[in-house]
Amino acid sequence: MPRNPVWKAIAKTLETEIAERLYPPGARLPTEAALSDRFGVNRHTVRRALSDLSERGLVRSRRGAGVFVDIVPTDYALGRRVRFHQNLRAAGHLPEKRVLRIETRPARRAEAEALDLDRESEVVVYEGLSLSDGIAIAHFESVFPAARLPGLAAALAETASVTEALARAGVADYVRAETRISAERASATQALHLGLRDGEPVLCTISRNETPEGMPVERGTTWFAGDRVALVHAG
Amino acid sequence: MPRNPVWKAIAKTLETEIAERLYPPGARLPTEAALSDRFGVNRHTVRRALSDLSERGLVRSRRGAGVFVDIVPTDYALGRRVRFHQNLRAAGHLPEKRVLRIETRPARRAEAEALDLDRESEVVVYEGLSLSDGIAIAHFESVFPAARLPGLAAALAETASVTEALARAGVADYVRAETRISAERASATQALHLGLRDGEPVLCTISRNETPEGMPVERGTTWFAGDRVALVHAG
DNA sequence: GTTCATTTGTACGTATGTATA
DNA sequence: CTATACATACGTACAAATGAA
Numbered sequence: 001m002p003r004n005p006v007w008k009a010i011a012k013t014l015e016t017e018i019a020e021r022l023y024p025p026g027a028r029l030p031t032e033a034a035l036s037d038r039f040g041v042n043r044h045t046v047r048r049a050l051s052d053l054s055e056r057g058l059v060r061s062r063r064g065a066g067v068f069v070d071i072v073p074t075d076y077a078l079g080r081r082v083r084f085h086q087n088l089r090a091a092g093h094l095p096e097k098r099v100l101r102i103e104t105r106p107a108r109r110a111e112a113e114a115l116d117l118d119r120e121s122e123v124v125v126y127e128g129l130s131l132s133d134g135i136a137i138a139h140f141e142s143v144f145p146a147a148r149l150p151g152l153a154a155a156l157a158e159t160a161s162v163t164e165a166l167a168r169a170g171v172a173d174y175v176r177a178e179t180r181i182s183a184e185r186a187s188a189t190q191a192l193h194l195g196l197r198d199g200e201p202v203l204c205t206i207s208r209n210e211t212p213e214g215m216p217v218e219r220g221t222t223w224f225a226g227d228r229v230a231l232v233h234a235g
Numbered sequence: 236m237p238r239n240p241v242w243k244a245i246a247k248t249l250e251t252e253i254a255e256r257l258y259p260p261g262a263r264l265p266t267e268a269a270l271s272d273r274f275g276v277n278r279h280t281v282r283r284a285l286s287d288l289s290e291r292g293l294v295r296s297r298r299g300a301g302v303f304v305d306i307v308p309t310d311y312a313l314g315r316r317v318r319f320h321q322n323l324r325a326a327g328h329l330p331e332k333r334v335l336r337i338e339t340r341p342a343r344r345a346e347a348e349a350l351d352l353d354r355e356s357e358v359v360v361y362e363g364l365s366l367s368d369g370i371a372i373a374h375f376e377s378v379f380p381a382a383r384l385p386g387l388a389a390a391l392a393e394t395a396s397v398t399e400a401l402a403r404a405g406v407a408d409y410v411r412a413e414t415r416i417s418a419e420r421a422s423a424t425q426a427l428h429l430g431l432r433d434g435e436p437v438l439c440t441i442s443r444n445e446t447p448e449g450m451p452v453e454r455g456t457t458w459f460a461g462d463r464v465a466l467v468h469a470g
Numbered sequence: 471g472t473t474c475a476t477t478t479g480t481a482c483g484t485a486t487g488t489a490t491a
Numbered sequence: 492c493t494a495t496a497c498a499t500a501c502g503t504a505c506a507a508a509t510g511a512a
Contacts, residue, residue, distance in 0.1 A: 005480060031496060042482045047497085055290060063497045064490030183418040183436035183459070201418035201436035224418070240499060266477060277501050282478090298478045299508030 004213050007048035010039050014049065018058055018069055028066040029059065097160045098136075100193075101127040102153055104146055114208050114219040115145045122146040124153045126162070129193055130222075139193045142220040149217065162218070171217050179207040186223070194225045242283035245274050249284065253293055253304055263301040264294065331366040332395045335428075337388055339381055349443050349454040350380045357381040359388045361397070364428055365457075374428045377455040384452065397453070406452050414442040421458070429460045 014029070023029055030038070035046040050067055053059045061067040107115065107123045115123070123143040130138040142162060144152055155165035166174060186194065186202045194202070203224040210216050249264070258264055265273070270281040285302055288294045296302040342350065342358045350358070358378040365373040377397060379387055390400035401409060421429065421437045429437070438459040445451050 007480080033496080044483085045481060048480085050497095061497065062490075063488065064495075066490090066496065181416060181438070183438040185436055201420055203416070203418040203438075242499080268477080279502085280500060283499085296478065297509080299476075299510075301477065301509090 005048075006039075006041055007045050007052065008214060010035075010041070010046060010049035011052045013039075014053060015058060018053075023069050025069050027069050029069070031066065098129040098131060099126075099157070099160055100129065101125065102156050104153060107143070107145075111143050111219055115143070115216045117145055124149070124156070126156050128160070136194050136225070138222050138224045139190050140220060140222040142218050144218050145216065148215070166217060171211055174209045174211055174217050177208045177210045177216070179205055181205050184223070190223050194223070196225060200225075240283075241274075241276055242280050242287065245270070245276070245281060245284035246287045248274075249288060250293060253288075258304050260304050262304050264304070266301065333364040333366060333371075334361075334392075334395055335364065336360065336362040337391050339388060342378070342380075346378050346454055350378070350451045352380055359384070359391070361391050363395070371429050371460070373457050373459045374425050375455060375457040377453050379453050380451065383450070401452060406446055409444045409446055409452050412443045412445045412451070414440055416440050419458070425458050429458070431460060435460075 014023075014035075017023055029035070029050075032043050032046050032050070035050075036043045039046065050059065050061065054061060054067075059067050059069055103125050104122050105125060107117050107121050111123055112118065112121065117123070124146050126140075126142045126144070128140060129136050130140060144166075146152070149166070149169040149171065152165055152169040155168040156162070159165050159168075163174075182204050183201055184204045186196045186198065186200050188198060190196070190202060191198050191200065196202070205220075205222050205224070207220050207222075208216060209218040209220065249258075249270075252258055264270070264285075267278050267281050267285070270285075271278045274281065285294065285296065289296060289302075293305060294302050295305045338360050339357050340360060342352050342354065342356050344354070346352075346358055347354050347356065352358070359381050361375075361377045361379070363375060364371045365375060379401075381387070384401070384404040384406070387400055387404040390403040391397070394400050394403075417439050419437055419439045420434045421431045423433060425431070425437060426433050426435065431437070440455075440457050440459070442455050442457075443451055444453040444455065
């Protein structure tokens, strides 16, 4: 068996086709038998892929009727394809990034776990501020698996764009695998960076980004100024 | 085949045993082979049950090692089909609701807009607390379009369950259309209800629920105790 | 460090039940 | 009523990760 399960590749293909409106919302997918033929696999392998899409809310199956597209994965604040600057630009604001720190150090426990690394492995750390119209609205720290992404640190220093830097390190595309959201009090450092009073609430999100094939490429923590940002989740 | 799938019965049995701490958090479940023997079914039927538990976050499997009861804090899955109590129960906690207020009054501006109502229309207001293992973790206020849901107020008073009350008012199914998430400081009232110190951070979510046909049926605002809950978004 | 039994993951195959159109 | 399509359940085989000998 391949390292990357066949069912995952099928799920990814179908997801793309749904996103591209080949199967628009409400449409019926080809039958399991037809999909088995198309991908040259057993029906149960297709079912595994459909089950994955169903779990994630993309499709819904009705016994005897078929499998139907439930929602469409689009770009929104909290979604599978989050690109921070794109969102702000879409909202008519001027996005900007300020780099605070780029360094390489051993992975911490939670980071190693999220990135599927050994404890000894090194990570590239990228800390900075996101501004909108000149006002700081978020403070972020991203860690990347250094070994898997040669030249990333240099690329980050040059471009400041995560997407662009990852592209230069060989990662053409990535998607958000999970996001955790909680509320915290701003630490003294954050309060300083975000121009908040001490103890004001911040939105803390911890997210994991992966390649379409499932290799973790980033674990990002972002602290949003609670009163300047609202995350929106469609669906 | 029976109307009630075997795998569901097995999942239910295991869920109960986990909730009763026969398998405490962190413990390893019997192997798939052992469970097959115990329930007298094929290994794949056991796997279907375990997959269900895994989906709901009760267990996590490690290839080569076994299936382990997940040590979950109260993670709240943020998805298209959110049912608050189901989530807590899935995490092995005892969910409970306390009704603070049920009343009917004219819609406010934001409510009317979200529910697609005239300003003069009336809404049913349902305010209460959600508890987990006896500890308040959220304070909520839901408003419903009164005219569209005859008998809802009475049903809410009886069952306290939104899903059940909506079912009695003729809404068999509903999905979350949108969620807005922000961080705030707890008001004095919320601090009291949630047992927080004044000014502690709370996660505020505003969501709109619709029927599958797109008719708005609920606008809910929930304030979570920031340190007791983390919202999780898969995908 | 290597080997090896154990355990979960993937994939295919077959049969039958049940809801839908 | 019938054909179609998804759901359940059994089975076999091998891959891949784990952990202990």
